[in-house]
Amino acid sequence: MRLRKYIALAVSQIKVDMAYAAWYWASMFSVTMRLFILYFFWQAVYENKTDVSGIALSTMLTYAILATMLDQFRGSAGRELAHLIKHGGVAIELLRPYHLLDKLLAQDLGAKTSTFFRATLPLLVIAMVFIGVDPPTSMEAASAFAVSVVLAVLLATLIDLLVGVLSFYTVNVWGLSVLQEAVITIMSGALVPLTLFPDWFQTVSLYLPFASLVYVPVAIYTGEIAASGIWLSILIQLGWVAAFFIFVRLLFAYAVRKVTVFGG
Amino acid sequence: MDFLIGVLSVFGQQFAALFFLSIVFRHIESLNGWGFYEILFIYGIAFLGRAIHHIFFDNLWTIGWQYIRTGNLDRILMRPVNPLFQIIAERVQQDGFGQLLIGGSVLWLASNELGMVWSVMDFLVLFVMVLASGMIYIAVNLFFATFSFWMIDSLPVVFAVFSLSDFARYPMTIYSKVIMFVLTYIIPFGFTAFYPAMYFFEGRGFTLFALATPFVAALSLVLAYRFWLYGLRAFASTGS
Numbered sequence: 001m002r003l004r005k006y007i008a009l010a011v012s013q014i015k016v017d018m019a020y021a022a023w024y025w026a027s028m029f030s031v032t033m034r035l036f037i038l039y040f041f042w043q044a045v046y047e048n049k050t051d052v053s054g055i056a057l058s059t060m061l062t063y064a065i066l067a068t069m070l071d072q073f074r075g076s077a078g079r080e081l082a083h084l085i086k087h088g089g090v091a092i093e094l095l096r097p098y099h100l101l102d103k104l105l106a107q108d109l110g111a112k113t114s115t116f117f118r119a120t121l122p123l124l125v126i127a128m129v130f131i132g133v134d135p136p137t138s139m140e141a142a143s144a145f146a147v148s149v150v151l152a153v154l155l156a157t158l159i160d161l162l163v164g165v166l167s168f169y170t171v172n173v174w175g176l177s178v179l180q181e182a183v184i185t186i187m188s189g190a191l192v193p194l195t196l197f198p199d200w201f202q203t204v205s206l207y208l209p210f211a212s213l214v215y216v217p218v219a220i221y222t223g224e225i226a227a228s229g230i231w232l233s234i235l236i237q238l239g240w241v242a243a244f245f246i247f248v249r250l251l252f253a254y255a256v257r258k259v260t261v262f263g264g
Numbered sequence: 265m266d267f268l269i270g271v272l273s274v275f276g277q278q279f280a281a282l283f284f285l286s287i288v289f290r291h292i293e294s295l296n297g298w299g300f301y302e303i304l305f306i307y308g309i310a311f312l313g314r315a316i317h318h319i320f321f322d323n324l325w326t327i328g329w330q331y332i333r334t335g336n337l338d339r340i341l342m343r344p345v346n347p348l349f350q351i352i353a354e355r356v357q358q359d360g361f362g363q364l365l366i367g368g369s370v371l372w373l374a375s376n377e378l379g380m381v382w383s384v385m386d387f388l389v390l391f392v393m394v395l396a397s398g399m400i401y402i403a404v405n406l407f408f409a410t411f412s413f414w415m416i417d418s419l420p421v422v423f424a425v426f427s428l429s430d431f432a433r434y435p436m437t438i439y440s441k442v443i444m445f446v447l448t449y450i451i452p453f454g455f456t457a458f459y460p461a462m463y464f465f466e467g468r469g470f471t472l473f474a475l476a477t478p479f480v481a482a483l484s485l486v487l488a489y490r491f492w493l494y495g496l497r498a499f500a501s502t503g504s
Contacts, residue, residue: 015416026420030427036443037430044296044438045288052291182276191284196291 024118031068031123038064039131053196059222062134063193065127066218069120071190073153075160077108078177082167094256101161101252108157137223144230148217151237156213158244159184165248168255189215193224209240275366278311281433282370298435302465304374310432310457311367313397317405319360323351324405328417332499341500348406348492380464393460396481400456401429403484406492413495425451432457448473455480 042064046057055063081104084090093100127133136142163180170176185191187210194202194215205211216233219225225233282304289300323330331337331351340350375382408425411418428446432453436444447454455477463474 018415019417019420022415022420026424029424033427034430037434040438040440040443041295041434044434045292047296049292052288178276182280185280186283191280192287196287198290 028119028123031072031119032126034068035065035123035127035131038068053193055193055195055224058132058134059224060193061131063218063222063224065124065131065133066221067190067214069123070149070152070214070218071185071188072115072120073112073156074181074184075108075157076111077104077157078160078162078164080104080107081161081164082177085164085167090259101249104161104164105157108160109153112153112157134222136221138227140227141220141223141230144234145217145221148220148234148237151234151241152213152217155209155237155241155244156184158241158248159209159213162244162248162251165252165255168259184210184213187211188213189218193219195219195224209244212237212240275362278366282307296435296438298437299378301374301377302461303434304370305378305464306435306457306461307433308367308371308374309394309397309461310429311363311370312394313401313456315360315363315367316395316398317401318357318363320356321352321402321405322357322360323355324402324409325419325422327351327409328412328415328419332412333416337499347496348489375464386464389463392478393463396478397456397460399481399485400452403481403488404429404451404453407484407488410488410492410495413499429453429456452480452484 039061042057042060045052046060050056052060081090081100084093084100090100093103096103124133136145159180163176166176187205187208189211190213194205194211197205205215212233216225216237220230220233285300285303289295293299295303327337331340337347340347343350404425405422408418408422411421415421428451431439431443431447436447436454436458439447444454448459455473459470459473460477461474462468462470463477
């Protein structure tokens with residue numbers, strides 16, 4: 001009878017472990033379902049057509065699949081930072097012997113690396129088996145794609161950190177992050193290639209960082225961005241990464257000074 | 265302020281979805297025979313159904329981590345009032361009213377563009393259909409939230425099942441037979457938007473399914489509630 005309580009403890013630990021696994025499977029399931037919806041949706045779009053705005057069905061599906069995958073890599077570092085700021089944990093973090101932003105960046109990249117192996121790769125296999133993913137158009141496109149993806153992921157984290165830093169100034173970060181999410185969903189090309197958008201929209205997006213998040217890497221892969229344009233696109237991505245890196249740091253340094261002043 | 269942000273957030277998500285659709289429709293005339301505004305109409309009904317679920321039954325999402333894990337449920341079970349009612353009544357989500365507004369506007373816009381004529385009877389049917397749509401969301405949520413009694417928190421399961429509701433955004437005819445079967449007879453999300461919308465479209469078929477909507481909703485709710493009662497009994501007996 002004494003054993004009973006220990007058995008209960010063991011069972012409850014099994015349940016805790018199961019809860020983590022359950023979240024993993026739930027998100028795998030939900031992304032898989034999203035892929036299937038995309039598949040049927042685009043099939044219906046191409047019902048009586050061979051191309052939409054010059055893009056063939058298999059290319060469009062490849063784009064949609066890769067964009068959906070890449071869209072999973074949006075940052076969470078900003079939320080972490082906002083949480084630290086809101087609950088005061090930032091004060092202790094600032095005393096520690098590292099730069100807080102770099103710490104968050106490193107943690108975020110670690111989390112994303114693990115997501116890549118745990119979730120993205122299996123999902124890609126599912127997509128390849130059931131839907132079909134075109135191979136990259138050339139070796140050059142493939143390697144440029146790899147570089148471009150890394151830059152895109154970095155940029156996503158930096159934009160997220162920027163929103164996080166803003167919570168030094170506003171209590172309601174949630175609203176900001178919701179806005180950020182909607183803007184990125186629409187303007188990054190996560191839903192459709194930006195070439196399907198009206199011309200004025202494409203012109204505007206040329207001057208904004210969002211296209212670098214999804215459209216640029218995926219369009220390099222599918223050949224939407226031709227070989228001649230690849231290196232310029234990556235250069236622009238690099239420019240945005242550098243700009244955001246510096247800007248977030250400056251804003252953070254400035255905000256921290258202010259916080260210290262308030263702290264007396 | 266929080267209300268505004270809530271509305272804004274819902275608006276943001278839905279706007280992205282509608283934006284996507286409108287961009288695609290710049291390049292095509294119809295999707296599997298369905299026009300842009302017909303799809304918008306289907307969207308509108310789903311919005312409204314979801315809004316009802318969101319406003320009054322949002323606490324169903326939190327049964328696992330707010331009531332069972334914390335032991336809050338024991339407090340609720342002590343009281344002589346229906347425990348499910350207590351849980352539901354503990355939260356009203358105001359931003360759902362914004363959703364109601366957006367859904368209504370989308371529906372109004374779509375029906376205008378489709379040149380629909382509305383009689384009083386049609387309005388009544390719309391009201392019933394929207395209510396039924398909301399009830400199906402609630403029933404599905406309740407059914408899978410009930411698993412929390414055995415696994416402490418079944419939120420991942422509820423989340424996974426709810427991702428199926430995204431299928432209901434588009435006309436069901438674009439999907440394969442298997443998916444249509446699942447969304448009709450197993451997890452009846454087809455009745456949250458597509459089938460009820462068919463009542464208002466002429467010559468599109470599915471009339472029988474459209475008329476079945478309120479009954480499917482009632483049946484789902486009864487089944488879900490019975491399962492909830494069963495779970496509650498199982499929980500109470502181990503908790504003693």
